[in-house]
Amino acid sequence: MNFQALVTPAEGLSALSADTLLIVLPADGGEVGDKVIDQALQSALKQGDFERKAGRTLYLHGLSGVKAQRIVLVGARDGSAKSVKAAIGQGVAALKGRAVKHLAVCLGGVVESGHAESVVLAMEQAAYHYSHTKPSAEAPQLPAKVSLVAGKNDLAAAKSGLTRGQAIAAGVSLAKETANRPGNFCTPTYLGEEAKRIGKEHGMTVKVLDRKAVEKIGMGSFLSVAQGSDEPLRFIIMEYTGAAAKAAPIVLVGKGITFDTGGISLKPGAEMDEMKYDMGGAASVLGTMRAIGELKPKINVVALIPACENMPSGRATKPGDVVTSLSGQTIEILNTDAEGRLILCDALTYAERYKPAAVVDVATLTGACVIALGAHHAGLYASDDQLGEDLLAASRTAQDPCWRMPLDEEYDEGLKSNFADMANIAGRAGGSITAAKFLQRFTRKYAWAHLDIAGVAWKGGAQKGATGRPVGLLTHFVLARAGYKG
Structure with a gap:
């Protein structure tokens, strides 16, 4: 889709040269501001054909005096970016099956950059469909051109929001596509190739390390998870340089378990197919790097993705085994299904060499979350209050919510081991917290935050599929840190 911002015609919306108008009507708003359309609206309200309530739609065709052949009026809860996004989605659904070529979106009132971003993200949600292993899937019919109509004073904000929205939407789609591909297609090798492709397109430095290189570095904890699988592991390093080379980077770390059986601590069979989504953290980091590469903020960003499968075999790590992490700390593996923290901890130690301004890891880490x-909400843990506040602010701006969780030192007690510096799990109580406390032991040298996205990275059931979260949150966080004004 091609997005653009247009100034509202002096003659009103009736004069717009688009085949379809989608008009959002906040419940507390006034009229559209176009005589012909307002008359039609009042008539529909009077006859009970439409109510100004969130989610209500009215379709008008061939309205005399209006250039557009189709008009969809859709109610929104209010004028917020969140309500606009929901309303656009409902309006597009009302146009399903109609040959719309040029859609003009009219929000009424002040158009802010957040509104414009919401328009693009709503269209991405309508446009995305999975077809890689389902070639019979038909792509939704969507307009080739989408115009956001705004007043002259709002035009710059509208253009800025559309630009940002398109980059984030591309990142979200990439994250969805990567996560939705089955484990026999989306392997660690595939993730490495995707990283190289993104790097080549956007001028990033990308390295993809194999087992020998990881062994040489000394990532014993990461290696312990990968050793049960025949699928080769990969450690992916992406470096985006948008500021001075010596400027401390933001480091994003994504969990890349491309399939998780639980290992020797085998998971139940029900819904195990959804464990292809256990690389949702890696997918979101790749999507974020895709968005950053397009927007080019003046900041340095490093992405680290440890990628492997967690499989049972004669070579697999056993409960009770003790491994040595890159940090030198030893870990007693009491449960091989608590493997995400075992690959992340070595990546978090590796991040120290960048002397980072902050490190954020993203992982489908615990069912407890x-x-x-x-x-x-995703679970947010932060060792640094300012970093935590920055991520919360980004989550609100991105409509990608997270919730701050505790990191009190008392939660460390459950990780004690008689045979190693720590165990990889504690008891069931507070399982998401103790998992974060495990990771925190490898982050003492920098400001660190952890996003547990196990509840938000994908949907199950009839709507099974990846969500692309938290690409929006991460991108807004990086842009805010960069002081991005685009």
């Missing part, structure tokens, strides 16, 4: 927060 799903129990705690459900499928709406």
Whole structure:
């Protein structure tokens, strides 16, 4: 889709040269501002054909005096970017099956950059469909051109939001596509190739390390997870340089378990197919780097992705085994299904060499986080309050919510081991917290935050599929740190 911002015609929306108008009507708003359309709206309200409530739609065809052949009026809860996004999605659904070529979106009132971004993200949500292993899947019919109509004073903000929205939407789609591909297609090798492709397109330095290189570095914890699989591991390093070479970077670390059986601590068979999504953290980091590469903020960003499978075999790590991490700390592996933290801890230690301004790891880490927060908020842990506040602010701006969780030192008690410096799991109580406390032991030398996205990275059931979260959150966080004004 081609997005553009247009100034509202002096003659009103009736004069717009588009085949379809999508007009968002906040419940507390006034009229559209176009005589012909307002008359049609008042008539529909009077006859009970439309209510100004969130989610209500009205389709008008061939309205006399209006250039556009189709008009969809859609109610929004209010004028917020979040409500606009929901309303656009509902309006596009009302146009399903119609041959729309040029869609003009009219929000009414002041158009802010966040509104424009919401328009693009709503269109991405409508446009994305998975077809890689399902060639029979038909792509939705969507307009080739989408115009956001704004007043002259709002035009710059609208253009800025559309630009940012398109970059984030591309990152979200990439994250969805990567995560949705089955484990026999989306392997660690595939993730490495995707990273190289993104790097080549956007001028990043990319290295993809194999087992020998990882052994040479000394990532014993990462290696212990990968040793049960025949699929080769990969350690992916992406470096985006948008500031002076010596400027401390933001480091993003993504968990890349391309399939998780649980290892010797085998998972139940029900819904195990969804464990292809256990690389959702890696997918979101790749999507974020894709967005950053397009927007080119003046900041340095490094992405680190440890990628492997967690499989049971004669070579697999056993419960009770002790491994030595890159940090030199030893770990007693009490449960091989708590493997994400074992690959992340070595990547977090590796991050020290960049002397980072901050490190954020992203992982589908614990079922306990799903129990705690459900499928709406990601769990946020931060050792640095300013970093935590920055991520919360980015989550609000991006409509990609997270919730700050505790890191009190008392939660460390459950990780004690008689045979190593720590165990890889504690008891069931506070499982997401103790997992974060495990990771924190490898982050003492920098400001660190952890996003547990186990509840938000994908949907199950009839709507099974990746969400692309938290690409929006991470991108807004990086842009804010860079002081991006685009």
